[in-house]
Amino acid sequence: MPLKLYYLPLRARAEATRLVLNYGGIPYEDVSVEFGKWPELKADAAICPLGQLPSLEMNDGTVICQSGAILRYAARLANLIPSSPEGLAEAEMIQEITQEMNDINPIVCYFDYQSDVYKSKHDAYFNALPKWLSVAQRVLGDHPFFGRGTGPSFADFALFHIVDMTLLVQPKALDEYSKLMAWFKSIQALPAVKAYLEKRPAKGVAGSGKPGSLMAMP
Ligand SMILES: N[C@@H](CCC(=O)N[C@@H](CS)C(=O)NCC(=O)O)C(=O)O
Incomplete structure (x- = not known):
């Protein structure tokens, strides 16, 4: 089962993890939670243990939150942890x-x-x-x-x-x-970063930023 990365339709606190997973070739599902569905999901402790996103369903099916912990878990899978x-x-x-x-x-x-x-x-x-x-x-x-x-x-x-x-x-x-x-x-x-940057939602495109934000401007 691939990893599931839950986040709002934004780059923000999930983007470094997306970069790591793409660089490392680690399969994952990017679960984009619409702003309208966010209050309902926030109450679901199985996905949002602290009422916050991002969260990540790991390889064993358990869920973690906190963007820094999520990033470092992804980095361990992708061998991006410094050795010294x-x-x-x-x-x-x-x-x-x-x-x-x-x-x-x-x-x-x-x-x-x-x-x-x-x-x-x-x-x-x-x-x-x-x-x-x-x-x-x-x-x-x-x-x-x-x-x-x-x-x-x-x-x-x-x-x-x-x-x-x-x-x-x-x-x-x-x-x-x-x-x-x-x-x-x-x-x-x-190369893997370039490929990811080219395929992710661009500035002005739904999925990169909240409507009204600088990122949502064309
Ligand atoms: N320290 C947490 C902060 C997470 C956080 O504040 N996420 C925001 C969205 S970017 C959130 O869920 N806020 C609660 C809310 O919108 O009600 C982390 O780094 O993951």
Whole structure:
């Protein structure tokens, strides 16, 4: 039975896991829960143990929630866990940083583009951004990937998604971070990633963002 990834019709907190599963060639069913069905599903503890999405039905039929745990489980299936304790620690640190940067997800995919909440969240996110990007670039150093391996780790996909969302709002956001820019382009060009990016719902297409959000704009 393939994995079942339950989420709203958004990239947001499920997208890094989708990238990992696609990169690793792991079969999964992307179960998109319509916004109208969300209140009903939220009450179903078998699928939403904490009343939140995403959740994942694993290979043994049991369900986990919390996007970070889901991502790391997918990464174990896809062999995207760094082998050294230090590499793993760095990868986990980068993933934790992406959780702190999570506001870019509702900014792009959820809030009404014209709303006050969009503007205040946008300003707060972009004020904090240089701090996060500087640390990420320093951790990357001269390595091609996060986690100090010869191939990507789950941290690369976690940060790739967040940077991808950030660039949708501010296309010049990486201009002063040349190493991060080169890293971003190298992840984007990985054949399995490229194939996934081409097939996923594009900006302006149902499934990438809530109607009214920046992502839903053509
Ligand atoms: N820490 C959780 C947060 C999950 C979360 O807040 N998900 C949102 C959707 S993106 C949710 O289900 N919110 C509850 C609601 O909409 O009622 C995670 O990383 O998975």
